[in-house]
Amino acid sequence: MDTFDIEKNISTLREKVQELKRISQENNIDLSDEIRVLENKCLDMEKKAYTNLSPWEKVKIARMIQRPTALDYINEIFDDFIELHGDRHYSDDCAIVGGIATINGTAVTIVAEQKGRDIKENVERNFGMPHPEGYRKALRLMKQAEKFHRPVICFVDTPGAFCGIGAEERGQGEAIARNLMDMSNLRTPIVSIVIGEGGSGGALALAVADEICMLEHSIYSILSPEGFASILFKDAKRAQEAADTMKITAQDLFKFRVIDRVIKEPLGGAHKDMKLMADKIRMNLEDILNKLEKDTVDNLLKKRYFKFRNMGEFFEETSLQ
Known part of the structure; x- marks a missing residue:
């Protein structure tokens, strides 16, 4: 059943x-x-x-409308959150929420992909799919964090970057690539947490981090199972089969060393007890930030470089076996 x-x-x-x-x-x-x-x-x-869920069942949980959004966690975990707007080039993208806050007295910069809680808000937030100006806003805030030596905390929850004509005209690919390049060299600690869907380059643009975490029932992949099925099987209806093939669960990605830790969810999923889930995220963030802040910036950058370099080498080795 x-x-x-x-x-x-x-x-x-x-x-x-x-x-x-x-x-x-x-x-x-x-x-x-x-x-x-x-x-x-x-x-x-x-x-x-909820024991031994299939990858497809995890996909459905990650997409649940009841699942807590980034703002739910931000308001529960952090103090004195002040939202900042705009990319200073085009407009303010509501699919990306960012600002400054404190956690345990430490000032941090928060960048998050925000889905809506209902149809009206989902339309306003573009269903959590950022435009180029969203990623440029994110990078602007990260550069500000670097200037003031604030750690950056990213919440990832998107089906993918928006692929409409306007987004392409305004440089969607360049905006994502710029984030990847600049985050790899950002001279301040970065932590990324996948709280729901981590889809394609839209998620990766906020996930070049010193430590990457995933909630137990979240997913993180190169594209959606439907997209994968359309390309590989020429049939989007085989999405469930694709999900089993793609290795998109937190448990698989931890085993493959793509992520650094899995944060356990309450029985039934994060939506069953948002406060408990927020407390677990806070505990993990405090532990990670304490560890990262003991390191020098130069050493962090070196570790960040080898983290992603070694990840590529690991997959190259496994593909040759």
Whole structure:
């Protein structure tokens, strides 16, 4: 049975639990044993559903509209967040949110890809798909962080960079390439966290970092499973098969040394307990920042260079075996 079919059954059981609690309260009847049995059954079903999820099931979780967005985490984790706008060339791209804040008294610069929480906001945020001016805004803030010696924290959550005609006319490819080049040499610590979808160059443009983290049920890939299936199988309907082939889960990418750590999510996904998820991200950020700030900038740049160089060599070696 599919995980999401099990979720429907769990939801039905939870409704029965609430109904029993209401009957117990209204009629002064002790139904605690029956309620406990159903609650334990719900927990067992949830554990079963979210153990050994398939890559395609993780794709569906990463795309859930209920999943916390970058702003949800920013408002929960950081203090004194001040959003900054515009790329100083064209316009302000709402798919990229950026600004300055503090964490544990340390000033940081935040750059995040922001999806909407509903249809109206998704249209405003372009479904989390940045335009060139979004990446230029991101780089402007990173350069400002470098000037004032602030660590940069990136939240990655995008299906990919926007590929419309206007975006191409304004230099989408160049904007992404410029981010890759300049982030590789940015003289301040960089941490990137994939919180949902990490799609294509749109995600990589914010992920050239000293440490890359992924939430347990997030995905990170060269393109969407649908796009992969269209190219490789000539059939977008084979996206589930493509997801199994692509090795896009946090667990696979940690094994392949593409990322540095996997942050465990609450049972059922980050949307089940956003505050707990935010606390886990905060703990990991504090640990990473403490470690990175003990290093010299020159050493950080050297490690950053070899991190990505070694990643390429690792895949070259595995492909030859």
